[in-house]
Amino acid sequence: MTLRGADLLARSLAAAGARYVFTLSGNHVMPVFDAVLEAKLPLIHVRHEAAAAHMADAWGRLTGQPGIALVTGGPGHANAVAALYTALAAESPMVLISGHAPLDELGKGAFQEMRQAELAAPLAKASWTAQSADSLGEDLVKAWRTACSGRPGPVHLSVPNDVLDAVSDCALPTGEDFRADRQRTTAPEALLKAKRPLIVAGPAAMREKLDCGIPVIGMESPRGVNDPSLGRLAGVLKKADVVLLAGKQRDFTLQFGKAFAEDCQVLAAEGLPSFFSIKPTSWYEEVHAALRYRPPEWQAIQSRNHPVAVCREVQKLLEAPDAVLVSDGGEFGQWAQACLSAPRRVINGPAGSIGSALPFAAAAKLAYPQARVVAMLGDGTFGFHMSEIDTAVRYGLDYLAVIGNDAAWNAEYQIQLRAYGAARAHGCELLPTRYGAAAAALGAHGEDVLTFDELKEALRRAAESGKPACVNVMIERVAAPKY
Numbered sequence: 001m002t003l004r005g006a007d008l009l010a011r012s013l014a015a016a017g018a019r020y021v022f023t024l025s026g027n028h029v030m031p032v033f034d035a036v037l038e039a040k041l042p043l044i045h046v047r048h049e050a051a052a053a054h055m056a057d058a059w060g061r062l063t064g065q066p067g068i069a070l071v072t073g074g075p076g077h078a079n080a081v082a083a084l085y086t087a088l089a090a091e092s093p094m095v096l097i098s099g100h101a102p103l104d105e106l107g108k109g110a111f112q113e114m115r116q117a118e119l120a121a122p123l124a125k126a127s128w129t130a131q132s133a134d135s136l137g138e139d140l141v142k143a144w145r146t147a148c149s150g151r152p153g154p155v156h157l158s159v160p161n162d163v164l165d166a167v168s169d170c171a172l173p174t175g176e177d178f179r180a181d182r183q184r185t186t187a188p189e190a191l192l193k194a195k196r197p198l199i200v201a202g203p204a205a206m207r208e209k210l211d212c213g214i215p216v217i218g219m220e221s222p223r224g225v226n227d228p229s230l231g232r233l234a235g236v237l238k239k240a241d242v243v244l245l246a247g248k249q250r251d252f253t254l255q256f257g258k259a260f261a262e263d264c265q266v267l268a269a270e271g272l273p274s275f276f277s278i279k280p281t282s283w284y285e286e287v288h289a290a291l292r293y294r295p296p297e298w299q300a301i302q303s304r305n306h307p308v309a310v311c312r313e314v315q316k317l318l319e320a321p322d323a324v325l326v327s328d329g330g331e332f333g334q335w336a337q338a339c340l341s342a343p344r345r346v347i348n349g350p351a352g353s354i355g356s357a358l359p360f361a362a363a364a365k366l367a368y369p370q371a372r373v374v375a376m377l378g379d380g381t382f383g384f385h386m387s388e389i390d391t392a393v394r395y396g397l398d399y400l401a402v403i404g405n406d407a408a409w410n411a412e413y414q415i416q417l418r419a420y421g422a423a424r425a426h427g428c429e430l431l432p433t434r435y436g437a438a439a440a441a442l443g444a445h446g447e448d449v450l451t452f453d454e455l456k457e458a459l460r461r462a463a464e465s466g467k468p469a470c471v472n473v474m475i476e477r478v479a480a481p482k483y
């Protein structure tokens with residue numbers, strides 16, 4: 001069968017099992033927009049290319065299958081590349097496919113000509129430019145498998161216009177060609193014999209559950225051992241006698257190894273060990289109690305526009321067995337992670353890059369249409385991809401976004417207070433904008449909550465609206481939790 005490169009691309013993605021293409025249109029990729037009609041591959045078209053990449057990232061983390069982002073060449077590619085950093089740090093399987101100036105015009109000043117593969121390379125596991133329609137199927141197999149294999153991560157493929165328009169009679173890859181196996185190794189003897197063993201899992205490893213009688217601690221926060229969702233982790237890390245780092249670097253999050261006692265034996269593996277089971281000891285309970293720890297004085301914080309009180313109301317919405325919590329942003333995001341739990345969680349992750357919450361929530365809703373999806377984000381963070389509310393409205397993605405609005409880039413403001421003093425704090429103020437009204441103008445259900453008593457009803461109305469919803473709550477400008 002003779003097919004255009006664009007058809008080969010679209011049909012290969014369908015054969016791989018891709019469910020959606022997260023995209024923003026542009027001259028270079030219009031052949032693919034045409035080809036997805038036959039391949040029956042739905043497009044989710046967004047308002048900024050970074051949002052498409054963030055959606056592919058969240059899809060990858062939630063489903064384990066690479067999310068696919070498709071953007072146009074040059075500026076579209078450059079916009080999308082910025083979002084790869086978050087996916088790389090979160091070890092998220094995704095493929096960014098970018099249109100590209102035609103091969104036969106390169107070096108001649110082609111429209112939107114750019115050294116795209118080089119631009120994406122530092123932020124991807126692999127990054128290259130397709131050279132012919134005949135090899136496009138192989139390119140896609142390699143991209144997909146690389147994204148999933150070993151430590152997962154983003155992969156970039158640029159596809160020149162003339163490659164998309166060229167015809168080829170090469171065979172399409174099959175679903176089997178795309179399959180990537182993940183291998184585990186056996187647990188090291190020293191870990192099994194230890195008195196106080198710990199497994200510290202990196203972002204990809206922690207998404208694969210292992211319940212084995214040894215505490216498995218997932219680390220995916222830029223705040224490392226001080227991650228507020230991990231309670232008093234720092235104390236138990238110091239007590240451990242043998243630690244297995246499973247797909248986890250001894251990086252800044254572990255204070256480059258100083259988070260462990262000097263005589264602690266630190267072992268490393270690519271990922272989690274294969275299943276084993278030992279009888280949990282009192283150490284297991286001690287570690288879990290430390291992780292659960294939250295200051296008891298928080299219970300006294302009631303009926304105030306404090307993040308703890310806001311989260312207490314939001315937690316009631318997350319009790320559903322399939323709920324997804326998305327958390328992003330500075331201090332408010334840290335409070336959300338400290339106070340909220342849900343069966344599934346997607347956070348901006350070790351990259352510490354803010355702004356991805358709304359695209360993440362949209363992808364979560366596509367991955368789990370029946371699930372309640374709640375995104376917690378700061379007011380500054382909301383501004384990054386506010387226009388994605390429009391995308392959510394167009395596709396009926398009825399997530400609930402809760403904005404903790406302290407009219408500031410508070411995380412940075414807090415740094416100024418600590419480092420330079422209140423008199424020198426500047427450049428981090430925002431306005432107490434009515435983001436609920438803005439969301440309503442974009443077609444969502446919007447609420448602006450100025451006093452705490454209004455919160456409960458506003459959340460109820462939002463959750464029952466059947467629309468994408470945004471509850472903007474004015475909160476006190478407090479520093480992130482510390483234990």
Ligand SMILES: Cc1ncc(C[n+]2csc(CCOP(=O)(O)OP(=O)(O)O)c2C)c(N)n1
Nearest residue numbers: 329330331332354378379380381409410411
């Ligand atoms: C892409 C990106 N830009 C800037 C920063 C620095 N930064 C981290 S938190 C933060 C403030 C976020 O403000 P907001 O979303 O309102 O949350 P708040 O801290 O006020 O609760 C900023 C600017 C970052 N981490 N990532």
Ligand SMILES: [Mg+2]
Nearest residue numbers: 378379408410
């Ligand atoms: Mg703020």
